Amino acid sequence: MKRLFNRLRGRDKEPAKDVSPPARTSFRPQASPGTHVCTSLCDGIASLPPEYHESVIAQLSTALGQTPGELTISSITLKNPRIVPEETRDIESELEERRNIEGNVNLARMPLALPTTYKYPPLPKGHARFLRLGGLGPHPLAYLESHSLENPPPYIAISYCWDPSSARRAMFLDSNSFSVSETVLEVLNQVQASQHATNTKQLLWIDQICINQGDPDEKLDQIYRMGEIYSKAEKVFIWLGPTANNSDVALENMGRMLDEVLAINQAILSRQDIPDDTVAVINADHGKMYGHLLSRQWFRRLWTVQEALLARKLVVMCGYREVDFELLVELAYQLLMYGSMDLIQPPGISGEELSTVITGVFNLNALRLPTASPDEVLKGLEMDKFRSLVTEARSRQVTMPDDRVFALMGVAPRQVRESMAAVTGKVPTFQLYAHFTKCMLENDPEWYFLSSAPSKDGPSSLPSWVPNLNSQQPFASNFAQASYGFSAGISPETRHLISRSITTQELTARGFRLGTVEEIIPQIAFTEENQNMKLHEICGDATREWDQNSTRLCQELYQLGPEQFPTFHVNILQAQSAAKPPPLDGRALEAYHLFWTCCRLRNESLRMINQQGYVIPEHYRNLPDGVDRFADRAVTVWRNDLSPDDYGLLLGFTSTMKLACSGRPYMCTDTGRLGLGCPGVQVGDIVCILYGTTVPYVLRQRSDGSMEFVGDAYIYNAMNGEWLVQRDGKGPDEIFRIR
Numbered sequence: 001m002k003r004l005f006n007r008l009r010g011r012d013k014e015p016a017k018d019v020s021p022p023a024r025t026s027f028r029p030q031a032s033p034g035t036h037v038c039t040s041l042c043d044g045i046a047s048l049p050p051e052y053h054e055s056v057i058a059q060l061s062t063a064l065g066q067t068p069g070e071l072t073i074s075s076i077t078l079k080n081p082r083i084v085p086e087e088t089r090d091i092e093s094e095l096e097e098r099r100n101i102e103g104n105v106n107l108a109r110m111p112l113a114l115p116t117t118y119k120y121p122p123l124p125k126g127h128a129r130f131l132r133l134g135g136l137g138p139h140p141l142a143y144l145e146s147h148s149l150e151n152p153p154p155y156i157a158i159s160y161c162w163d164p165s166s167a168r169r170a171m172f173l174d175s176n177s178f179s180v181s182e183t184v185l186e187v188l189n190q191v192q193a194s195q196h197a198t199n200t201k202q203l204l205w206i207d208q209i210c211i212n213q214g215d216p217d218e219k220l221d222q223i224y225r226m227g228e229i230y231s232k233a234e235k236v237f238i239w240l241g242p243t244a245n246n247s248d249v250a251l252e253n254m255g256r257m258l259d260e261v262l263a264i265n266q267a268i269l270s271r272q273d274i275p276d277d278t279v280a281v282i283n284a285d286h287g288k289m290y291g292h293l294l295s296r297q298w299f300r301r302l303w304t305v306q307e308a309l310l311a312r313k314l315v316v317m318c319g320y321r322e323v324d325f326e327l328l329v330e331l332a333y334q335l336l337m338y339g340s341m342d343l344i345q346p347p348g349i350s351g352e353e354l355s356t357v358i359t360g361v362f363n364l365n366a367l368r369l370p371t372a373s374p375d376e377v378l379k380g381l382e383m384d385k386f387r388s389l390v391t392e393a394r395s396r397q398v399t400m401p402d403d404r405v406f407a408l409m410g411v412a413p414r415q416v417r418e419s420m421a422a423v424t425g426k427v428p429t430f431q432l433y434a435h436f437t438k439c440m441l442e443n444d445p446e447w448y449f450l451s452s453a454p455s456k457d458g459p460s461s462l463p464s465w466v467p468n469l470n471s472q473q474p475f476a477s478n479f480a481q482a483s484y485g486f487s488a489g490i491s492p493e494t495r496h497l498i499s500r501s502i503t504t505q506e507l508t509a510r511g512f513r514l515g516t517v518e519e520i521i522p523q524i525a526f527t528e529e530n531q532n533m534k535l536h537e538i539c540g541d542a543t544r545e546w547d548q549n550s551t552r553l554c555q556e557l558y559q560l561g562p563e564q565f566p567t568f569h570v571n572i573l574q575a576q577s578a579a580k581p582p583p584l585d586g587r588a589l590e591a592y593h594l595f596w597t598c599c600r601l602r603n604e605s606l607r608m609i610n611q612q613g614y615v616i617p618e619h620y621r622n623l624p625d626g627v628d629r630f631a632d633r634a635v636t637v638w639r640n641d642l643s644p645d646d647y648g649l650l651l652g653f654t655s656t657m658k659l660a661c662s663g664r665p666y667m668c669t670d671t672g673r674l675g676l677g678c679p680g681v682q683v684g685d686i687v688c689i690l691y692g693t694t695v696p697y698v699l700r701q702r703s704d705g706s707m708e709f710v711g712d713a714y715i716y717n718a719m720n721g722e723w724l725v726q727r728d729g730k731g732p733d734e735i736f737r738i739r
Contacts, residue, residue: 005489016186042073053422097232114177120212124148128222129210130203133192136496140171140188144210145203147324155203157233158187161241161297161309162208164399173196173209184208187239190317193236195665207695216488224417226306228337231369231377238298243319245346251321254331257290261334268338271640271647279342290331293318295349302396302403305364305389306410310377312370324514324725325365332361340532351532356395357489363392380413384482387440387449397553401429405436406467410467415443429470430462434504437466441502448489451712454679463521465507466739474664474679475528477575479695479712485579487692491721497733506706507738511690513731514723515669517683517698521549526662538654539598539635541606547599550666557668568716572675574653575660578720584652585726591653594646601638605631664714671730673718678711685710688736689723699736706739 017540057073087675123129127146130153134141147153166181171188184206195201195384212223222229230236240247250257260282269272298304308314314325335343341351367385369376381389384467389408398404409417419439427435440449450465457471458464467473479486489511523708525543533540550573554566570592574583584591608614611625620626620633639647664676669687678698686699696718698710723730 009101024511043068070282102353114179116177116179118173118176118178120215121146123212123218123221126150128152128205130205131209132203133195133201134186135729140185140388141175142188142209143174144169147633149225149232150233153203154234155205155232156191156207157230157307157309157311158191158204158239158509159230159236159298159304160184160187161301161304162399163297177211180208182242183239186242187237190239190320191237191318194317194493196321198311202234202372204258205233214552217682223406224409224421227310227377227380231310231312231372233311235313235315236307238304238314238316238325239307240293240296240298240316240318243321246286246289246291248321249286250289250293251316251318251323254290254323254327257286258327258331258334261331261338264343265334265337273636282343283345287344289344291341291344291346291349291354294344294354294357294361295346297397299360300397302393302398302407305393305396306408307409309368309381309389310370310372311368329361329365332358332365332375336362339537339556340423352528355532360392360395363388367451378414379415381411383413383444384448385446386411386413386416386479387452390440390449391452391467391473391478394467394469398470401470402432404700405432413443416440419443428466430459430466431504433469434463434466436469438502438504441507445692447690448482450479450693450697450709451478451695463505463507474663474711475531476679476711477660477676479714484575484694485577486694486719487579487721489689489691489721489724491724494691494721494724498546499735500692505739507709508734509690509692509738510733511688512723512733514687514689514696514718515673517667517677517681517685517687518670519553519668520677520681520683521546521553521666523661523663523665526658526664528663533658533660537632538658539595539602541603544599544603546666547596553666554674557672557674569673572666572714572716573657573661575676575714578722583656584649587649588653591649594642594650595653595657598635598639598650598677602631602635605634660714667713669715673715675713675715675718679711680710687713687715688731689718691724692738695719699738702739706737709738 042302123146127148129146132143132145134143144499160183163181163183166183167606168179169182169185170184171178171180187206188204191204207222212218249700264274264278282308308325316323316325316328341354341358345351345354367381369381389411393404393408398407409420412420416439419435419442423432423435431487437449437453441447452473453465453467454474454476455468455471456474458468462468497510499508501508509646525538525540525546530542551566551569554560554569555562555564558566560566567589570588573592574588576583582588606627609616610628614697616626616630620630623629639650642650661676663679665681666674667677667681668674673687675696681698682700684700686701687696688699690698695712696715698713699707700710702708
């Protein structure tokens with residue numbers, strides 16, 4: 001660590017490398033026998049290969065309303081040079097060549113936007129088109145060929161972001177002009193440079209060219225074949241865009257950055273002192289380069305998700321640099337372990353935004369199927385993974401709201417994909433969401449997906465149990481997952497009581513009431529704004545105040561004195577399940593006392609300074625937040641004196657509490673039930689259990705007798721079917737109509 005910190009303070013800066021573009025060289029290919037024979041009319045377009053001349057002359061004639069004989073072409077400027085590599089190359093020359101290709105500001109800048117004259121032939125069923133990059137010259141030249149997806153030749157697929165604002169440029173496809181976006185030309189140039197560097201000539205699949213965008217039926221067919229296309233590619237290039245904000249340096253030194261974050265995490269776990277300026281030095285020196293890199297649009301877009309999920313091998317390409325996706329995932333994991341974005345946060349980009357992106361990278365890798373067989377790909381993701389993906393997708397960007405469904409169909413479970421094929425593209429957006437939710441619940445026996453319904457923007461025209469997929473969920477921990485082991489409404493003895501019906505307007509289910517919400521302690525500690533707090537920062541004032549108020553509620557409900565501690569309160573803070581072993585090896589109460597001691601110590605330090613006039617050291621007095629820093633330092637010294645066993649207990653308890661309580665208020669019902677509510681819960685809401693589901697739900701009575709879905713909840717001693725077999729303390733069975 002000392003070597004690391006010394007290196008961070010006194011690192012010599014490497015001189016900047018000259019990446020100025022090479023001088024333009026003239027390129028005038030000669031006509032080969034049997035091809036177009038040039039005339040004087042071709043003198044002005046001699047910079048183009050002869051096979052292009054007739055097409056250009058014909059298009060200019062049409063555009064100007066003149067015959068070829070009336071034309072006089074003095075010159076034509078097509079600023080899209082290609083670099084022809086030498087026959088003998090080494091790694092350094094290839095890298096320099098690729099840098100020059102990108103560094104040339106004239107690359108893919110064509111002021112003459114030629115119209116598309118290429119005509120797509122019909123695509124046979126079960127086939128896909130592939131691009132074969134042709135000879136080098138001032139224009140990209142390529143050829144399309146179709147192959148069956150059952151046994152396609154080796155090819156590379158491209159995952160990139162469509163940019164509607166990207167200027168239109170021209171290339172030649174099967175000797176016919178073809179209009180593409182500037183982004184696609186950038187991709188083609190760098191991919192071809194990569195192929196030259198590795199001496200490979202695989203076919204290429206890129207949707208903007210390989211799919212006839214003017215044929216809706218073909219587009220829909222190919223969307224549903226995305227799983228096959230990306231899973232059968234030898235490699236998928238993730239194109240982040242051209243070099244900017246030192247992205248080339250970031251990719252080149254990603255391994256070093258990973259080592260530095262790992263060293264900090266290890267120092268925190270081993271309670272080593274880290275110099276106060278370490279994080280600031282890393283950020284100022286090179287850390288923020290990674291913030292800029294992770295802010296690229298690819299990491300935010302939804303369509304790129306299924307493309308990355310199914311790839312056998314993922315390679316991140318930004319400008320002329322490449323890096324394996326696995327290295328980026330490991331860096332994302334270590335940044336999440338660190339818990340804060342201050343290491344990589346550049347100006348103008350919020351920590352919450354970066355946290356969402358980095359979490360998305362890690363979650364995306366967890367869902368990947370790089371070794372799936374073709375049959376497994378056709379089956380799609382397992383339902384639990386697909387549910388997680390739908391939730392993750394709501395934080396990503398799309399051009400059209402319907403893409404929230406379309407962009408996931410390539411990896412959807414087969415039964416979902418087949419059910420949705422009948423409605424996709426034929427209904428308004430909110431009806432599409434209702435059909436999708438109905439389909440998900442019909443294929444989800446435990447109704448895990450119902451917990452996904454709350455939305456930050458929930459329009460009144462959408463049923464309350466249908467998520468607005470174009471809006472994120474309110475910030476809250478996720479209880480609706482199998483890993484918690486909850487089974488609130490599941491029991492072999494009550495399986496016959498399950499009664500449900502689903503339409504796109506209404507959800508009905510049999511269940512019973514646990515009570516009505518009577519008091520709520522709002523969540524002020526584990527909020528969305530504080531989601532990036534480090535684990536060792538949890539013992540702060542907000543956490544102490546929220547826990548004190550929650551403890552008071554327990555004591556009042558059970559008529560305990562101020563010195564009597566309700567031990568079950570610790571189980572609520574951990575969202576404990578009776579079906580799983582006790583958390584922290586049965587030492588949760590001991591861990592809670594360590595947590596509370598930590599909170600009390602910090603509060604006592606602040607009280608002594610602010611009320612009793614305790615004088616803090618001079619170097620703290622000169623800092624604007626010196627008092628808080630000194631209090632944190634007191635906590636650090638105390639924590640460092642703990643035994644390794646106690647320190648592990650403290651970290652385990654605080655991390656589990658943060659995971660369980662995030663975004664959730666503490667609450668009690670009129671029947672004496674305590675637990676964790678959901679965002680938006682109000683006094684008077686109904687807490688119920690529906691037969692066959694895993695968690696209790698919060699509903700709100702409507703004037704017409706139906707219910708509004710609010711969210712799910714954790715209710716102590718009711719999460720594992722305890723109330724399914726009891727008669728007293730619960731309401732009678734009833735049919736809940738949720739609209």
